[in-house]
Amino acid sequence: MARYGMVFDLRRCIGCNACVVGCKQENTLPDGVFFTRTLSEEYGVFPAVNRVYIPTLCNHCEDAPCEKVCPSGATYTREDGIVMVDADKCIGCGSCAVACPYDQRTELSKDLFTQGLFGEGELTPFEEQGYSRFTPGMVTKCDFCSGRVDAGLDPACVVTCPTDARIFGDLDDPDSKASRLIRERGGRPPLPEKNTSPKVFYVD
Amino acid sequence: MSTRNAPIVGDSFKLGYRFQRYWDTPMANAFFFGELGAGLFFVSLLLGFVPGMAAGIVITCILKTYFHVSHMGVPTKAWRAILRPDRSWISRGLLAIIVWSTFGALHVLNLWFGLEAALGFGPIIGGLIKLIAACAALVVMTYQGFAMSHSTAISLWSSGLMPVSSLVYSLTAGTMLTLVFGWNALLAGQLGLLVNAALLLLVVIAVVLLSLLHGAHHGSPGGRTSVELLLKSRYARYFLGAVWGTGLILPALLLWAGAGSYPAVIVAAIGMLSGYYAYRVLVFKAGVFEPIMSFRP
Amino acid sequence: MSANPQSPQNSLKSGRWMRSTCKMCLHSCGTIMHVTDEGVVNKIEGDPTNPSNNGKLCPKGNSAIMRHYDPKRFKQPLKRTNPNKGPGVDPMWEPIGWEEALDLVAGELKKTIEDDPRKILPSLEDFQKMHIWNWPLAFGNRNCFQSGGTMCGGAYHPVNGIVHSAFAVANDVKHCNYWINDGTGDGFSSHLHAAAQSNWVANARIDRGMRCVTIEPRLSISAAKSEEWIPIRPATDRHFALGLCHVMVAEELCDYRFLRKDTNAPYLVGPDGYFMRNADGKIYVWDSANNCAKTWDDETVGKLALEGTYQVDGKECQPAFQKFRNILDGCSPEEMEKITTVPADTVRRVAREFAAAADIGATIEIDGRTLPLRPAGYNYYRGAQGHKHGFQTNHAFKMVNFMVGNIDTPGGLMGVTLDDQWIDRSHVELGENGMMKPNPHQLGPVPPFAYPPNSYDLLEYFPIGLHPPHLNLEVFLNPEKYGVEYKPDVMVICHSNPIWALQGPREKWFEFMASMRFIVVCDIIPTETTQWADVILPAHDALESWNMTMIEPPHTEGMCMRQPATAPLYDTKSEEDIFYELSERMGILAAYNEVINMILGFHHKPELMLEPDKKYTDKEIARRRGLLWNDKDIDWYIEHGHSVTERRSDKWYRPWEGMRLHFYIEDALKERDTLKANMEAANVPFRHDWSWLDYQPLPTAILDPVHEEPPEYDLYSIFYKDIQMNFGESLSNPWIKDIVYRDPVHIALILNPKTAEAQKLVQGDIVRIDSPYGRLFGRIGTSEGMHPDTLGVSNSLSRAKTGHSKVAHAGGHYNDLLPYDLRNTDAVTGQPETVCKVKITRLDDWPEVLKNGGTVYDIVDEISEPGKGRKH
Numbered sequence A: 001m002a003r004y005g006m007v008f009d010l011r012r013c014i015g016c017n018a019c020v021v022g023c024k025q026e027n028t029l030p031d032g033v034f035f036t037r038t039l040s041e042e043y044g045v046f047p048a049v050n051r052v053y054i055p056t057l058c059n060h061c062e063d064a065p066c067e068k069v070c071p072s073g074a075t076y077t078r079e080d081g082i083v084m085v086d087a088d089k090c091i092g093c094g095s096c097a098v099a100c101p102y103d104q105r106t107e108l109s110k111d112l113f114t115q116g117l118f119g120e121g122e123l124t125p126f127e128e129q130g131y132s133r134f135t136p137g138m139v140t141k142c143d144f145c146s147g148r149v150d151a152g153l154d155p156a157c158v159v160t161c162p163t164d165a166r167i168f169g170d171l172d173d174p175d176s177k178a179s180r181l182i183r184e185r186g187g188r189p190p191l192p193e194k195n196t197s198p199k200v201f202y203v204d
Numbered sequence B: 001m002s003t004r005n006a007p008i009v010g011d012s013f014k015l016g017y018r019f020q021r022y023w024d025t026p027m028a029n030a031f032f033f034g035e036l037g038a039g040l041f042f043v044s045l046l047l048g049f050v051p052g053m054a055a056g057i058v059i060t061c062i063l064k065t066y067f068h069v070s071h072m073g074v075p076t077k078a079w080r081a082i083l084r085p086d087r088s089w090i091s092r093g094l095l096a097i098i099v100w101s102t103f104g105a106l107h108v109l110n111l112w113f114g115l116e117a118a119l120g121f122g123p124i125i126g127g128l129i130k131l132i133a134a135c136a137a138l139v140v141m142t143y144q145g146f147a148m149s150h151s152t153a154i155s156l157w158s159s160g161l162m163p164v165s166s167l168v169y170s171l172t173a174g175t176m177l178t179l180v181f182g183w184n185a186l187l188a189g190q191l192g193l194l195v196n197a198a199l200l201l202l203v204v205i206a207v208v209l210l211s212l213l214h215g216a217h218h219g220s221p222g223g224r225t226s227v228e229l230l231l232k233s234r235y236a237r238y239f240l241g242a243v244w245g246t247g248l249i250l251p252a253l254l255l256w257a258g259a260g261s262y263p264a265v266i267v268a269a270i271g272m273l274s275g276y277y278a279y280r281v282l283v284f285k286a287g288v289f290e291p292i293m294s295f296r297p
Numbered sequence C: 001m002s003a004n005p006q007s008p009q010n011s012l013k014s015g016r017w018m019r020s021t022c023k024m025c026l027h028s029c030g031t032i033m034h035v036t037d038e039g040v041v042n043k044i045e046g047d048p049t050n051p052s053n054n055g056k057l058c059p060k061g062n063s064a065i066m067r068h069y070d071p072k073r074f075k076q077p078l079k080r081t082n083p084n085k086g087p088g089v090d091p092m093w094e095p096i097g098w099e100e101a102l103d104l105v106a107g108e109l110k111k112t113i114e115d116d117p118r119k120i121l122p123s124l125e126d127f128q129k130m131h132i133w134n135w136p137l138a139f140g141n142r143n144c145f146q147s148g149g150t151m152c153g154g155a156y157h158p159v160n161g162i163v164h165s166a167f168a169v170a171n172d173v174k175h176c177n178y179w180i181n182d183g184t185g186d187g188f189s190s191h192l193h194a195a196a197q198s199n200w201v202a203n204a205r206i207d208r209g210m211r212c213v214t215i216e217p218r219l220s221i222s223a224a225k226s227e228e229w230i231p232i233r234p235a236t237d238r239h240f241a242l243g244l245c246h247v248m249v250a251e252e253l254c255d256y257r258f259l260r261k262d263t264n265a266p267y268l269v270g271p272d273g274y275f276m277r278n279a280d281g282k283i284y285v286w287d288s289a290n291n292c293a294k295t296w297d298d299e300t301v302g303k304l305a306l307e308g309t310y311q312v313d314g315k316e317c318q319p320a321f322q323k324f325r326n327i328l329d330g331c332s333p334e335e336m337e338k339i340t341t342v343p344a345d346t347v348r349r350v351a352r353e354f355a356a357a358a359d360i361g362a363t364i365e366i367d368g369r370t371l372p373l374r375p376a377g378y379n380y381y382r383g384a385q386g387h388k389h390g391f392q393t394n395h396a397f398k399m400v401n402f403m404v405g406n407i408d409t410p411g412g413l414m415g416v417t418l419d420d421q422w423i424d425r426s427h428v429e430l431g432e433n434g435m436m437k438p439n440p441h442q443l444g445p446v447p448p449f450a451y452p453p454n455s456y457d458l459l460e461y462f463p464i465g466l467h468p469p470h471l472n473l474e475v476f477l478n479p480e481k482y483g484v485e486y487k488p489d490v491m492v493i494c495h496s497n498p499i500w501a502l503q504g505p506r507e508k509w510f511e512f513m514a515s516m517r518f519i520v521v522c523d524i525i526p527t528e529t530t531q532w533a534d535v536i537l538p539a540h541d542a543l544e545s546w547n548m549t550m551i552e553p554p555h556t557e558g559m560c561m562r563q564p565a566t567a568p569l570y571d572t573k574s575e576e577d578i579f580y581e582l583s584e585r586m587g588i589l590a591a592y593n594e595v596i597n598m599i600l601g602f603h604h605k606p607e608l609m610l611e612p613d614k615k616y617t618d619k620e621i622a623r624r625r626g627l628l629w630n631d632k633d634i635d636w637y638i639e640h641g642h643s644v645t646e647r648r649s650d651k652w653y654r655p656w657e658g659m660r661l662h663f664y665i666e667d668a669l670k671e672r673d674t675l676k677a678n679m680e681a682a683n684v685p686f687r688h689d690w691s692w693l694d695y696q697p698l699p700t701a702i703l704d705p706v707h708e709e710p711p712e713y714d715l716y717s718i719f720y721k722d723i724q725m726n727f728g729e730s731l732s733n734p735w736i737k738d739i740v741y742r743d744p745v746h747i748a749l750i751l752n753p754k755t756a757e758a759q760k761l762v763q764g765d766i767v768r769i770d771s772p773y774g775r776l777f778g779r780i781g782t783s784e785g786m787h788p789d790t791l792g793v794s795n796s797l798s799r800a801k802t803g804h805s806k807v808a809h810a811g812g813h814y815n816d817l818l819p820y821d822l823r824n825t826d827a828v829t830g831q832p833e834t835v836c837k838v839k840i841t842r843l844d845d846w847p848e849v850l851k852n853g854g855t856v857y858d859i860v861d862e863i864s865e866p867g868k869g870r871k872h
């Protein structure tokens, strides 16, 4: 069984947020809701200054605090390591959201589904066809595009990334591009001190 | 990385500290009323003050439930919250509430209507009911602290002192309310005991809060950011004024100087409860997530 | 809405995929569109079979669905019922039928054409449809109100046309190892096929270790990803480039073989600046082996002199290269540093690194040809070239490349054609005296000289120009000065938002708009311009229409097909239908078909020529363009989506082999003198105001007038595009808006913190920005990534409220700060200045009009609030 993870190549990422929009259209995310974000950090003093772009998404932690605190059993981990939220079971208590050290949980408040993306109280046909995946009020997150992965496809944010800064793959396969990058360029997980064993790594 | 070069960034795409924005006022209300009710029950139980016990159960069952449900995104599935006691403090807490309200109610009924006699079970069973109710109440008084401390996400919360603070606040609130409700019903000795207990508990709260802040400040940059928010910047006015001034110093002074007067006790109780409520709201508001990592070379 | 949590992700739903082409910016990345069984477009991805974008889409490309289903789209033709026009004034649209709308518009246009066809002012700016763009030629109208071309490439395209005979340029990403980006987001955030190019460039950077150096007043994405950011004072890039040339010439780091063999650098220049010619018109060179002058094609020449002073036919002359040396004498890095603020040491180092990386002398074998390999290129665009002396500025950038012999050479700076039309077409022709024929008019020839002027933007006086639309305003405000005999009073606008895009204060443009008798706009959503329209003709959007296009693909060529994903959602028409219907009603159908035959190249394959009296659909025109390219019919394209391949090496690498390139642009003098003579003969009154000095065959270190504004304007101000935005237009898109106002670069007017301190400003201060020409309001943000002399204004802060619920007021518009006069216009190309000088005044509060909420800054505040922080 594969153990899926992602590597972000910070030298490649240009902070365009195409991944964010790609995810929004793949998953019909309401306004202001993100399963992935690319953050930027500026450092240094003129003229010795630079900016780094840091993509983030759910780390599909092996020791996932969000799962541990979930009282309803909605959050669970698939055999391949993808941490999922069952839209049928989630009660929207938000425990997972305050337990995730990476702020990767997002609440789909009910008004988002009535206001619509254009904020005019009316849903576009695109929204109509897509919002049925969610239970309004639930708390959810990136699921590594589990459906696409099951179909043998890369996640939506990965395929659209103009610079190939997102590398998805099987971390148990030493020959996967992701594993190789982690090995060769010293992949670092986010906030290791939180002891969550993220399956997302950064190389710079 | 110091807090200065990574600011609080709201929901922008900047690297920095982010406020937790998921547990907000309704959740604070639920926590507040849950702990308050359980504390009232527990203290009243110790003193055998039946109206206090009944009131405690009613407060928790009605108000806590109401605010939980109003916080919950999918209230129609609220029952699912009890499904994972093996790992979730929310489930454990809810089960504890069910156990406590059931056994607490049985205990109250027993005391009021003599169920023991009516139903023909002996004092052992009656005692067992009382014990279970007491234990469950203790869980309800502390589990929310465990729910917060259990995850490492927010440094301000992830401290072993969180359940302690829940417990002492809950006990103090219970003591103050028992004093107020039982002023005319309890014995003078009991009242004196309660006043002294309350004074002691207020001091304990102060110590716990200080340790909590100290721990958070030294725990992580995120913890330090939270502490700065509470002591220096955005929330300092409320934290120092309401939590400390109105919630601890004022009631302590009133209890110490004016313990004989009912109005003073009432004012002290209102002050303490306001401070407690402010604390409940502010620990939520000041909770921040750390920047996921800095990539400064 | 019923919750069905089992419902799959959008791309996995039951439905079908169709190939098409993106149109969220002017470029043409390949797409695949997923349409559900119910007929809803629910996912668009990059087409992995298209070697241009390689399956990638930028954020704009990812957001096309939100444009398609935008509830604010125009849903049927509309007619104004409110006679009062103005910004923010509700036109009180009345829906009308197509017949009525077309009759009405055609009637107005016909009336005007019968009166004076010059009175029509067109702004037709769909780069993907040059056949609509050129519609006015069908009634002989050469006016131009559209802004594309000058704000961006007014001088860039003509100089590319002269040097490469191509429209654009880009470094050869496949071989380049040292990529200089001056004032452009190419490869990172904008310019050519951003999604495609950033993929190619990222691969070169990471897989091959290509080094990038970005020259910019601000830490752009390109700068942030480069190994080196060289901050520069705005509008001084030419001086930086001349400094580099100085070092390469002084240290003899040049590709002398290239200069001698492949350019006119050895041609002898006489005292009048023209080449020395013999009686037969043959140009002389100096043979230093035999110490005598010979004609350029004399096979006995031993060694061509690049330097020295010689006497030929009794005149003192020098090789063109020596002429440039003379200029460079005054351009030492130390001298240039005073202008650019770039340390002289940096200039010397970069020049050496650049020349070393170019590996002069190296060769490479490609498709059986042995070619020079020069893996270093100086790439540049809008920010670097958009200045008054644009002609010289572009030329200076070319010179850096000339020095190392990398023009159209593997690894170097490549000419990028806009559209090759058919697979074997070469864009290069032999000109006179062994030189490649210059082709500055990449979008069609300039109209012949006339006085009084026929075109309202004075295009006939810019013989090497594209079109200077800002001068419409200058002429409108000073009609006597320019001797215009007519005043345009009808506008035809399609796919263009000139009231956003053009420079000069809005109030004056409003006056201009208000002076129009009739305005028809063909668009899909409300904009700053549509609110001035009398009639709106709503077009299909890109997911409902056909097209076939190829636009400036940097490394690829071939046609990209657009096909409808859904039937039109509303009662709209294709632009083709609209302009055919109008043409028929106006009686210019035959002429229009002739224009299309010429513009799209159908006359090169007679069987594809449109017949004079027929109307064609968007699909039919698309079909013929596909056939013209590779003889494949539309069904082949429907299956394959595109015929894109990597650029063919014979057309891409040194297609001019055996010809000489224009190192020295003698044409500048020829055009100057012809124009001068024409102006003298016609007694043109403003000929004395004309900047004759702008016409230089070699770039000089003259300062742009922006540096000479009154001293109280103590800062420079610049604007920028970015990858999330197509100009400011995509801000109506909820997904784009969702990301733009979270990005720190796009939420404030940005100053260096030290500058802010010196100006006694802190982050968050509300300010008024004044230039000598106009003003805007905004809020200050600070970033160390800003040159201390510069105020940065993102396009995210440029829109006005127009009735589109998603578009927020920004507090003004950068373009209001810009001049629109002749002083700031390049007299050669019409390129206007796009940088300005400003002063900042702190305000206690917003001006009244911006107080009522709904501004960009309100959105930004809501996002940064600690609460739920997500509603906006």
Ligand SMILES: Nc1nc2c(c(=O)[nH]1)N[C@H]1C(S)=C(S)[C@@H](COP(=O)(O)OP(=O)(O)OC[C@H]3O[C@@H](n4cnc5c(=O)[nH]c(N)nc54)[C@H](O)[C@@H]3O)O[C@H]1N2
Pocket: C125, C147, C148, C149, C151, C152, C153, C382, C494, C495, C496, C497, C498, C500, C501, C502, C522, C523, C524, C525, C527, C539, C540, C541, C542, C575, C719, C720, C721, C726, C727, C728, C729, C795, C798, C814, C815
């Ligand atoms: N401040 C500032 N000014 C600038 C620039 C800048 O970056 N900043 N950029 C300059 C440059 S380089 C240029 S090229 C110009 C560009 O100036 P414009 O060409 O005016 O650019 P857009 O704003 O993209 O206008 C395109 C219009 O086409 C409409 N449109 C989109 N799709 C369709 C369609 O399918 N059919 C029809 N009929 N209409 C459609 C859009 O709604 C929009 O109104 O602006 C120039 N001005």
Ligand SMILES: Nc1nc2c(c(=O)[nH]1)N[C@H]1C(S)=C(S)[C@@H](COP(=O)(O)OP(=O)(O)OC[C@H]3O[C@@H](n4cnc5c(=O)[nH]c(N)nc54)[C@H](O)[C@@H]3O)O[C@H]1N2
Pocket: C025, C026, C148, C151, C152, C153, C182, C183, C184, C185, C186, C189, C190, C191, C192, C193, C194, C215, C216, C217, C218, C220, C232, C233, C234, C235, C236, C237, C380, C381, C382, C383, C384, C718, C719, C720, C721, C722, C723, C724, C725, C726, C727, C835
């Ligand atoms: N994403 C995206 N891509 C686009 C477009 C778009 O709107 N969005 N528009 C298309 C069009 S029509 C055009 S013309 C091209 C333009 O593409 P670019 O050439 O990339 O245009 P800009 O971003 O306007 O300018 C490039 C940079 O110049 C900088 N700059 C400003 N003034 C100066 C200066 O004086 N000196 C230097 N060195 N730099 C300066 C700005 O900060 C900016 O980062 O992009 C095309 N592609």
Ligand code: SF4
Pocket: A012, A013, A014, A015, A016, A017, A018, A019, A020, A038, A053, A055, A160, A161, A162, A163, A164, A165, A166
């Ligand atoms: S799409 Fe790729 S390059 Fe763009 S922000 Fe996301 S990870 Fe970075």
Ligand code: SF4
Pocket: A057, A058, A059, A060, A061, A064, A065, A066, A067, A083, A099, A100, A101, A102, A103, A104, A105, A141, A196
């Ligand atoms: S990143 Fe957060 S949401 Fe994702 S698995 Fe880890 S703890 Fe859970």
Ligand code: SF4
Pocket: A066, A069, A070, A071, A072, A073, A074, A075, A085, A089, A090, A091, A092, A093, A094, A095, A096, A097, A138, A139
């Ligand atoms: S919000 Fe949903 S997923 Fe999160 S902990 Fe509660 S029930 Fe579980």
Ligand code: SF4
Pocket: A022, A023, A024, A026, A027, A035, A036, A057, A141, A142, A143, A144, A145, A155, A156, A157, A158
């Ligand atoms: S993996 Fe899928 S769900 Fe997760 S961020 Fe990427 S596109 Fe969104």
Ligand code: SF4
Pocket: C022, C023, C024, C025, C026, C027, C028, C029, C053, C056, C057, C058, C059, C060, C061, C062, C192, C193, C194, C195, C196
């Ligand atoms: S660069 Fe232009 S054509 Fe390519 S995906 Fe982006 S918007 Fe579409």
Ligand SMILES: [Mo]
Pocket: C148, C149, C151, C152, C153
């Ligand atoms: Mo442009």
